[in-house]
Amino acid sequence: MEPSNTLQRLRTVEGHLRGVIRMVEEDAYCIDVIRQIQAVEGALFKVSSMILEDHLNSCVITAIKGDDKKERERVLREITEVFEMSVKV
């Protein structure tokens, strides 16, 4: 994965999350807090999607072109697993 871009985005999300914490400390309206939490979740999902894309274009290609059948199967199984988890967060 391209760590610098990922890092930058995750730090932005961290700042966003601290903003949500401040909202709760200052007793903001419940629904506004929920909306901001949903925005944070959306930003996190975007990051995981970018990491997946990089992963497909690096590790997955290497594993599939390689000779290790077990490793190839493992790498492909992981893709299905993160897909399945995407709706069970």
Added chain:
Amino acid sequence: MEPSNTLQRLRTVEGHLRGVIRMVEEDAYCIDVIRQIQAVEGALFKVSSMILEDHLNSCVITAIKGDDKKERERVLREITEVFEMSVKV
């Protein structure tokens, strides 16, 4: 993909959905209808996850081992796209 297993599951989902339609026709309690719709969505998601798994183990392996760079990129981009759509259904 293994069509027979996928077909069987989709037909089961179709039966489930017809059951939901009957519930609405018979004026069932709203929350019970929502719960059954969520169960249908869950079953559909399970099918799409199985299709993805088969796809990774067939078309994706073929594309990555092949010589067509454009095709490989297309196939990998599609994986990211269905991942992103999984939470925007």
Added chain:
Amino acid sequence: MEPSNTLQRLRTVEGHLRGVIRMVEEDAYCIDVIRQIQAVEGALFKVSSMILEDHLNSCVITAIKGDDKKERERVLREITEVFEMSVKV
């Protein structure tokens, strides 16, 4: 809930799902099948959201204005439950 509108939408979804089944029978491309399944899931979610809206504006108002504390608590707990299930389909 307004059954006629809900019914109409669910029957449209049923038609859509039958189209997906035909795609699988005719051995369509995996990713195209997944995309159509995701579209069906999206349409189902829209229906459940509409049912929830009607439910809030009928049963929930009645329960909250009523004198039965247990019933009120039950109705409100159900809302949280369908919210929680919405991401675990």
Added chain:
Amino acid sequence: MEPSNTLQRLRTVEGHLRGVIRMVEEDAYCIDVIRQIQAVEGALFKVSSMILEDHLNSCVITAIKGDDKKERERVLREITEVFEMSVKV
């Protein structure tokens, strides 16, 4: 909402997220990072669900028992909106 419990949970999530950032800084395996991000998303969703529950049992009850029809409609519409956003994060 009960701010203390919500706050505690959000601060725990913040710690979790900082852990994810460290993982990326230390070049952890992509899939492990994605899994931790999904865990953070899950924890955030749990918080939003708890806030919704408190909201239903306070503001929503007050609005529905009150005389302001516009306010009641607004409060109920918000519930549907956060439900709809829950799968579009």
